[in-house]
Amino acid sequence: MGTENPEEIVLSGISGSQGICIGKAYLVDREGVDVIERYYLDPQNVKKETNRFKQAVNKAKNELSAIIEDIPEDLRQHAYILETHLLLHKDKMLYGKTIELIENEQINAEWALRKASAAAKAIFRNMSEPYLQARAADIEHVADRILRHLMGTDDVDISGINKRVILVANNLSPAETSQINLDRVMGFITDRGGKTSHTSIIARTLELPAVLGLEQATAVIKSEDLIIVDGNEGIVIVNPAEETLLRYEELSRRYEEHKKEVIRRGDLPATSADSKLFRIMGNIELPEEVVAVKDHGGDGIGLFRTEFLYLSRIDFPGEQELFDQYKEVVELMAPLPVTIRSLDINGDKEISTMPTPEEANPALGLRAIRFCLKRPDIFKTQLRAVLRAAAHGYVRLLLPMISCAEEVTESIRLLDEAAAELDEEGIEYSRDIEIGIMIEIPSAALMADMLADLVDFFSIGTNDLVQYTLAIDRGNRHVAHLYNPLHPAVIRLIRHVVDAGRHKNKKTYMCGEMAADPINLPILLGLGIEELSMAPQSIPEIKNLIRKINVDDAEKLMSTLLAQSSAADLHQIIKDNYGELLFEDIYAE
Amino acid sequence: MSRLEKELSKEVTVTNELGLHARPAAMIAKLSMQAASNVWLIKDDEKVDASSIIDILSLSGTKDSRITLRIEDPSDTEVLEQIAALFEIGFKE
Numbered sequence: 203m204g205t206e207n208p209e210e211i212v213l214s215g216i217s218g219s220q221g222i223c224i225g226k227a228y229l230v231d232r233e234g235v236d237v238i239e240r241y242y243l244d245p246q247n248v249k250k251e252t253n254r255f256k257q258a259v260n261k262a263k264n265e266l267s268a269i270i271e272d273i274p275e276d277l278r279q280h281a282y283i284l285e286t287h288l289l290l291h292k293d294k295m296l297y298g299k300t301i302e303l304i305e306n307e308q309i310n311a312e313w314a315l316r317k318a319s320a321a322a323k324a325i326f327r328n329m330s331e332p333y334l335q336a337r338a339a340d341i342e343h344v345a346d347r348i349l350r351h352l353m354g355t356d357d358v359d360i361s362g363i364n365k366r367v368i369l370v371a372n373n374l375s376p377a378e379t380s381q382i383n384l385d386r387v388m389g390f391i392t393d394r395g396g397k398t399s400h401t402s403i404i405a406r407t408l409e410l411p412a413v414l415g416l417e418q419a420t421a422v423i424k425s426e427d428l429i430i431v432d433g434n435e436g437i438v439i440v441n442p443a444e445e446t447l448l449r450y451e452e453l454s455r456r457y458e459e460h461k462k463e464v465i466r467r468g469d470l471p472a473t474s475a476d477s478k479l480f481r482i483m484g485n486i487e488l489p490e491e492v493v494a495v496k497d498h499g500g501d502g503i504g505l506f507r508t509e510f511l512y513l514s515r516i517d518f519p520g521e522q523e524l525f526d527q528y529k530e531v532v533e534l535m536a537p538l539p540v541t542i543r544s545l546d547i548n549g550d551k552e553i554s555t556m557p558t559p560e561e562a563n564p565a566l567g568l569r570a571i572r573f574c575l576k577r578p579d580i581f582k583t584q585l586r587a588v589l590r591a592a593a594h595g596y597v598r599l600l601l602p603m604i605s606c607a608e609e610v611t612e613s614i615r616l617l618d619e620a621a622a623e624l625d626e627e628g629i630e631y632s633r634d635i636e637i638g639i640m641i642e643i644p645s646a647a648l649m650a651d652m653l654a655d656l657v658d659f660f661s662i663g664t665n666d667l668v669q670y671t672l673a674i675d676r677g678n679r680h681v682a683h684l685y686n687p688l689h690p691a692v693i694r695l696i697r698h699v700v701d702a703g704r705h706k707n708k709k710t711y712m713c714g715e716m717a718a719d720p721i722n723l724p725i726l727l728g729l730g731i732e733e734l735s736m737a738p739q740s741i742p743e744i745k746n747l748i749r750k751i752n753v754d755d756a757e758k759l760m761s762t763l764l765a766q767s768s769a770a771d772l773h774q775i776i777k778d779n780y781g782e783l784l785f786e787d788i789y790a791e
Numbered sequence: 792m793s794r795l796e797k798e799l800s801k802e803v804t805v806t807n808e809l810g811l812h813a814r815p816a817a818m819i820a821k822l823s824m825q826a827a828s829n830v831w832l833i834k835d836d837e838k839v840d841a842s843s844i845i846d847i848l849s850l851s852g853t854k855d856s857r858i859t860l861r862i863e864d865p866s867d868t869e870v871l872e873q874i875a876a877l878f879e880i881g882f883k884e
Contacts, residue, residue, distance in 0.1 A: 293845050334848060
C-alpha cells in the first residue's frame with residue numbers, strides 16, 4: 203500500500219450489459235482470456251517448476267491418448283489431427299521453448315507456456331497460406347490442454363485467482379467469452395467492442411455487468427486496482443474515492459432490488475395497457491440457458507443459436523449429438539415454441555474444423571445459409587436432427603442470411619429430402635415444423651412480399667440488418683457510433699417487412715438486440731411486431747414496459763416517426779413521448 | 792559436396808497434392824524423434840528441425856517443392872531412408 207492515495211479516474215465507454223459491480227481488476231493477457239498469473243520463481247524452485255510443467259504435459263498427453271482411443275472406428279480418419287496434437291505436446295517450439303523460458307526468465311510455467319505458444323502461433327499467423335494460418339488454432343488447443351492440467355493439478359499459487367475478479371481486456375472473442383469461468387468473474391470491461399458485439403450479448407446472458415469500447419482501459423488499469431463497473435451508465439471508475447464507493451454500493455443495492463421486483467412479475471404475460479398480448483421469448487446458445495429463459499418468464503425460445511457445438515472442436519458434430527441437444531431444449535420448453543436457427547458460421551465467428559480460405563470481407567462472404575448450401579452434407583445432418591427433435595415438441599426452423607428466394611426453396615428441398623430419408627430409415631421425426639427466415643439482408647427485406655409465399659414467418663435479425671443497411675461494421679470503433687437501429691432507413695425496412703408479411707397472413711418477429719433496448723419498444727409495438735426475442739435477462743424488464751404502453755397510441759405516433767429524416771429526431775420524439783414511462787424505474791434516484 | 796556429406800543427405804520432392812501439411816509433418820517428426828542426432832529439412836536457404844511439426848509446417852512445403860533431407864550422424868541413415876520413402880509414396884495420400 204503506497205502512502206498517497208491513487209487518484210480516482212472515470213473512463214466512459216458503451217454499456218454492454220447492465221448491472222453494477224465493485225471489485226479488483228484482473229488484466230487479461232492479450233493472447234487469451236484464461237486467467238493466468240505471472241510470477242517470478244526463486245532460483246532454487248526453477249527445477250521444481252520445469253518438473254511441474256513436464257508432469258502437466260504428460261497428463262495432457264495421456265488424456266488426449268485416451269480420447270483418441272475412444273474415437274469410434276468410422277471416425278478414425280479424423281483422428282490424425284489429434285495424433286498431430288499428441289506430437290505437438292513435445293514439439294520443441296512449445297515444449298522445449300517453455301522449459302527454456304522457465305529456466306532463463308525464471309517465470310512460472312503457465313506464463314512461459316503462454317509466451318511460447320504465442321510465439322509459435324505468430325509464426326503461422328504471418329503465413330500467406332490459409333491452411334497454415336489455421337494451424338495456429340492447433341497450437342492453441344494443445345497449449346490450452348496443458349494449461350488446464352498445469353492450473354488444475356497445482357495447489358501452489360491459484361489462491362491469487364480464486365477470488366472473484368473483474369476482467370479487463372483489449373477485446374474478447376466469442377470463444378474466449380464462452381470460456382469465462384463464472385465463479386471467478388464478476389464483470390468485464392474491454393477496450394474494443396460495442397453494444398451489439400458478441401461480448402455484450404454474452405455478458406447479458408451471463409448477467410454480468412460489462413462496459414465496452416473504453417479504448418484505454420488496459421492502458422490505465424493495472425491488475426489488483428479497485429474498480430467500479432457501472433453497466434447501466436457505461437462508465438468505469440478506477441481507484442474510487444471513499445464517497446464514490448459508498449454511493450455506488452447504494453446504487454448497486456437499489457439496482458438489485460429493482461431487478462428482483464421486475465423478475466417477480468416476469469411470469470405474467472406481456473399484455474399492453476390496451477390489452478394486446480405480445481410474446482417475449484429468449485435467445486439462447488446452450489441448452490443450459492433454457493433454465494434462464496424459464497426463470498425469467500420467457501414465452502418460448504425465439505432464437506436458438508446452434509453454432510457452439512461446432513466451435514472449438516476438430517470434427518463436425520454428428521446427428522445424434524445434435525439431436526440429443528435439440529431434444530433436450532424442445533422437451534424442456536414444450537409446449538412453448540423453440541426456434542432453432544440453422545448453422546450460422548464463418549461470419550465473425552469462424553469454425554476451427556475447416557481451414558477457411560482467406561476472405562477479405564467475411565461478413566459478406568461464405569457464411570450461414572451460403573455455407574450450408576455449399577456443404578449439404580453438413581446441413582442435412584443438422585436438418586435431420588431438427589426434424590427428429592420436432593417429434594418431441596414445438597419446433598420452428600429459422601434460416602439465417604437469406605438473400606434470395608432460391609436459397610429458401612433449396613433449403614426446403616433439402617429439409618424434405620432429409621425427412622424422406624428418415625421416413626425410409628424408420629426413424630421417428632416430425633415434418634410439422636414452421637419454417638421462417640431471418641430478415642437481416644436488405645435484399646430479403648425488400649423481397650419480403652415474395653418470400654412471404656415460401657415461409658411461415660419472418661424473424662428480423664437487427665444486428666446484421668442494421669450493419670448491412672448502413673454499411674457499418676459494428677466491431678469497428680471508428681464507425682461504431684454511426685451504428686443506429688433507429689436510422690429511418692432501418693425503420694422503413696422493418697415496416698415494409700411487417701406489412702408484406704401481414705398482407706400474406708405471415709407473422710413478423712424480431713430476435714436482434716434491438717428488441718431488448720427499451721427506447722425501441724414503442725416503435726416495434728407500433729409497427730406491429732408480435733413477438734420479441736432477447737437475452738433471457740432482458741425479458742422481465744421488457745414485459746414490464748410493455749404493460750405500460752398503449753399500442754394504439756404507439757401506432758398513431760408512427761406517422762410522425764416515419765416522417766423524420768434522422769435517427770436523432772426519432773430518438774428525441776420517442777423520448778419526449780415515452781421517456782418517463784421507459785426510464786423512470788431504472789434511473790430513479 | 793564431399794562423399795560423406797552426400798551420404799548424409801538426400802534430395803526429395805513433395806509429390807502429394809496437399810504438400811507438407813499436418814499429417815505428413817507428424818509422420819516425419821515421429822520418425823525423426825527416433826534418430827540419434829539431428830535431422831534437418833532444407834528448402835532453398837531455410838533449414839528446419841525435422842522433429843518439430845511446427846518447424847516443418849513453417850517450411851511451407853507445397854506440392855513439387857524440392858527438399859534436402861540431412862542427418863548428422865551416419866547411424867541415422869535408416870531414418871533418412873524411411874523419411875525419403877514417405878516422400879516418394881506421397882505420404883500414402
